[in-house]
Amino acid sequence: MIAPVRLLAAAGPAFALSSCAGPDVTPGDPWQARLDSLLEMEGARAPGAALAILRQGELVWSAAAGAAAFDAAGRAPERPLTPQTRVRTASISKLAVALTAGGMAEAGVIDLDAPAAPWLAFPFSHPAAPDATVSLRQLLSHTGGICDPARYWAELGEDFGAVFESAWCEHAPGGGFTYSNLAFGLAASVLEAASEERFDALARHYALEPIGLGGAGFNWSGVDKAERLEGGALHRWIDGAWRVQIDSPAMLSGDGPVVLIQPGHALEDYEPGANGSLFSPQGGLRANVIELALLAQAFAPGGPGEALSQPVWRGDGGPGIRAWGTGPQILEQGQIPGRPDLSAVGHPGQAWGFFGGAWHIPELDASIAYFVTGEDPDEPKPYDPVSGLTPGETALLVLALDWLDAHDGR
Template sequence: MNGRLYDFIALFLASGMLTGLVGCANYGSGGGQVPDSSHYASGVNAANRARTDVLDALLEGRPGLSPELSGLQLAVMKQGEVIFSYAKDRVGSHNESTFPPFESRSKVRVASISKLAVSIGIMRLVERGQIDLDADVSQYLGFELENPNFPSEAITVRQLLSHTSSIRDSGHYWLTVGETFTDFFVAGGRYYDNARHFADGEGQQPGAFFTYSNLNFGIAAGIIERVSGQRFDTYMEETVFRPLGLKVGFSPCSITRIAPDLLAPTYRRNNEQGEWIPDGPWRAQVDGRTIACHVGMAPFDREQSPPDRYLDNYVPADNPTFFSPQGGLRASAEDLAVLMKLMLGKGRVGDVQVLRPETVEDMLMPVWTYDAEAINGITDEVEIPGSPNAGLMTSYGLSVHLIDLQAWGLSENRRVLAGHLG
């Protein structure tokens, strides 16, 4: 990577709850030594007090800053270490007395940052020689996955992880327990619906056009299950999270088992029908008083024990979408900091080498970069051009959102933000 400077930033914003982390360091094969940190240590307390004041103001929605938030959790890293953390909840601590106190270790649904974790899981199989990023995914899935509008173009794992596969959400990207996710992709399937989950248009063949698609990661989870022979959640725990010392998971029920006092809800201003109301009351969106282990499962009271045998009959690769691989990871900002350390450390955290340096480098290399003349992608997290957030995404690696500040006119020098929005 020739010593390119990457500022790693990962943020999650949903339901009025903001969880995030930010950090920076040199990443590249040219490397360079991390400078000594003693030069800022003496002022750290004053700096942290100033940070806390600013974040308190942001949380409360003071005039001129932003609308108020229901809660805020943040970790700041410098030179590979967390130097500041913050956690405060303005809703649950007052109105939801059954919830544990919100703290820096509390686990919330981190939405699309989950995709980065899934990519790490895929890359472990790549390193073992069990997956080829540029091979046709059909050989890993056990069924023929092809875009019927471009039948001669293979869909690859690299394309799935970079949203260039020609797979489309079309408003529906998950199925419930007991359903089979091939119904999305095989003619005659219950949800095939005239191939609505496949792109159809000039220049939108696999590998040519970027459109953000959650369903890509349901497919990626299916590949993990079929290649490893394990359930997606079990594989991620054993192969990615446990080696890193992380007590996180893709189900709130797994959190209630391993860290019962740390599962925290996210909130949204809704009416009782779940419709967004800007000045309405804060209501728990997920992981509130009731919890559903997975999509489509009956919720139960969070003080009760989750059902023990609800996945006994699940066959790996039948329907990994109900694990919510695209956005269901429950983790804290401190947990995300460990994933950041993994990327900054070229695959290593402490004494644990989870990925090879060249693997991390591959993840950070742009697979797709927006070409305004060719119009080779939709630059937002939606499938319809012209949204208010158009231009947000202009470069993407393997589940890594890349922003070149120089190209955006925000820096005189080449400086790239790398991470993922939630």
């Protein structure tokens, strides 16, 4: 349903927004009003927000507020954001990469703990520890000794191996934790080489379709054209307007996957394994907020990602980073704001104005996903030293937990 909400504060974009709620929401619903109000939260201004909650694997609440698209001036909303609107989900995408690897390991296609180098088309060894091997599990848990260079991807037609010339951490593989986007491009290369299939197809077969995300896709690969047209852009508030950062109308109206290709090359000629970064495994999954909650649910006990949720590393990796599994981050009891009795497994994501997260809360048998679709880059967004979440992310997570408390966790 579509209902008007009030204008944003004068300090921000001054235009009328709309909200679109999911099941179990009625006009005047205080939970929807609370979500609407987060668009005006000081320090977390956003053009749109969405939230979904699963309880025992079933959707119990979903809602959205704000706009998915604006006019060319970046001020007048043209389409509302809904719980069904797919957006680029930043590093939450890494959960789908982990599920893909786990599914392929379960099928006997790949060994998560075997050396990755034999699958690669370029030399791959840590210069400070040339005899140390790097496994898929280490890549997915950020313990492979790979650091992100300024550019951690390659276009089709470039040498992906050249990216690694400045990508090695000081610590050897297995000798520490360093969050790495590049490691996921490398992991995708290994998965492609082992199967002789492109990563977008592998993710669909081994991860997305088995958990009910058949409509989602990496870099829009496989997403229905009509649903792609209804996708949401990501924005930043620049010079008094919401400026599109990614997934512009031209990109949403396109055909086929969105990949970076140099002149003289074509995706049809791509050899799987040559460049796993093409489909942005580190952050390119397009999914809606309900699908993200289902993705988190996959890491619940009994889910296909349960084994991947076991800690591979523990330590102090920065704000909120205390433990990591084979893909998912682990928030231990005492890390979730205001709820020291709860833990979570999942992943946050921040890129192109997107801030969000997808988490399974085992103590509640609940899975929660939330995101905003833009930011004001001039507003400070400090990361909480314990949870690692920004104030806006914290407000969305607390809203979901409060909803569960008010509904007796149903």
